[in-house]
Amino acid sequence: MNCPLCRSGSQFAFAAKGFPLHDCEVCGHRFAAIDAGAGHVSGTYDDQYFFGGGAGYSDYCSESEMLRSRGRMYAKKIAPFIASGRILDVGAAAGFVLKGFADEGWKGVGIEPNATMAAMGRDSLSLDMRVGSLESLATNDRFDLISMIQVAAHFYDPERAFAIAHDLLNEGGCLLIETWDRSSKLARIFGRNWHEYSPPSVLHWYSKGGLKNYLETVGFDQIAGGRPSKKISGGHVRSLLRYRLGDATILKLIPEKVNFPYPSEDLFWALFRKRS
Numbered sequence: 001m002n003c004p005l006c007r008s009g010s011q012f013a014f015a016a017k018g019f020p021l022h023d024c025e026v027c028g029h030r031f032a033a034i035d036a037g038a039g040h041v042s043g044t045y046d047d048q049y050f051f052g053g054g055a056g057y058s059d060y061c062s063e064s065e066m067l068r069s070r071g072r073m074y075a076k077k078i079a080p081f082i083a084s085g086r087i088l089d090v091g092a093a094a095g096f097v098l099k100g101f102a103d104e105g106w107k108g109v110g111i112e113p114n115a116t117m118a119a120m121g122r123d124s125l126s127l128d129m130r131v132g133s134l135e136s137l138a139t140n141d142r143f144d145l146i147s148m149i150q151v152a153a154h155f156y157d158p159e160r161a162f163a164i165a166h167d168l169l170n171e172g173g174c175l176l177i178e179t180w181d182r183s184s185k186l187a188r189i190f191g192r193n194w195h196e197y198s199p200p201s202v203l204h205w206y207s208k209g210g211l212k213n214y215l216e217t218v219g220f221d222q223i224a225g226g227r228p229s230k231k232i233s234g235g236h237v238r239s240l241l242r243y244r245l246g247d248a249t250i251l252k253l254i255p256e257k258v259n260f261p262y263p264s265e266d267l268f269w270a271l272f273r274k275r276s
């Protein structure tokens with residue numbers, strides 16, 4: 001199977017949860033060798049993903065305040081480079097991150113494949129939400145910022161997604177990405193047991209350098225980046241651990257409502273500007 005980014009040949013690396021993971025022979029990108037078409041999105045991000053636990057969320061909405069403050073945090077981080085305008089938040093879920101950007105003066109649109117989540121953002125947060133994936137988005141809108149917070153790992157066609165993002169950005173517009181770093185120390189220590197090797201919801205494992213190199217070939221320049229701090233709710237910790245450990249009694253000791261700092265050494269963010 002060819003690399004979904006640069007279309008070069010690939011080699012089998014190892015299997016995770018029964019799915020073959022391949023490494024690109026040229027750009028080094030690691031991906032699940034699954035023929036994930038548009039149907040992948042609706043099949044994977046159903047209500048079960050957001051509310052059912054497993055590799056997804058036990059109750060996504062319980063993290064609303066945290067996600068909203070995450071949007072505000074990123075708006076402040078990128079303000080020295082781009083401070084306001086129109087934003088497209090990709091994989092917006094119920095719009096909490098987008099609402100955080102709105103708190104800081106951004107106006108815009110969220111696109112989300114799960115109709116229940118999109119409706120929630122529309123009804124309870126009064127946001128402009130569209131149902132669908134970036135790969136299938138047809139719009140005449142143009143944006144100053146496109147945000148992909150923990151989304152790029154899920155694209156069924158990342159080459160197309162990044163090309164569309166490039167087209168939708170105004171001159172000088174920026175692309176903000178937060179995703180997992182498979183070249184991080186933590187990922188290397190855990191090897192194939194790293195928690196992010198959870199296909200088929202996750203399909204791509206970028207490295208910080210690999211993503212930068214790729215985006216440079218398709219018309220973006222990196223202008224900022226770093227490692228975000230992150231907190232997740234006790235309920236989400238329980239749900240993720242249960243997925244790994246089964247129903248261990250010790251999980252009941254984790255308080256549901258307390259937010260835990262998450263070791264984010266294996267997570268990174270990067271801001272890219274569209275090259276003129």
Ligand SMILES: [Zn+2]
Pocket residue numbers: 003004005006007008024025026027028029
């Ligand atoms: Zn490649």
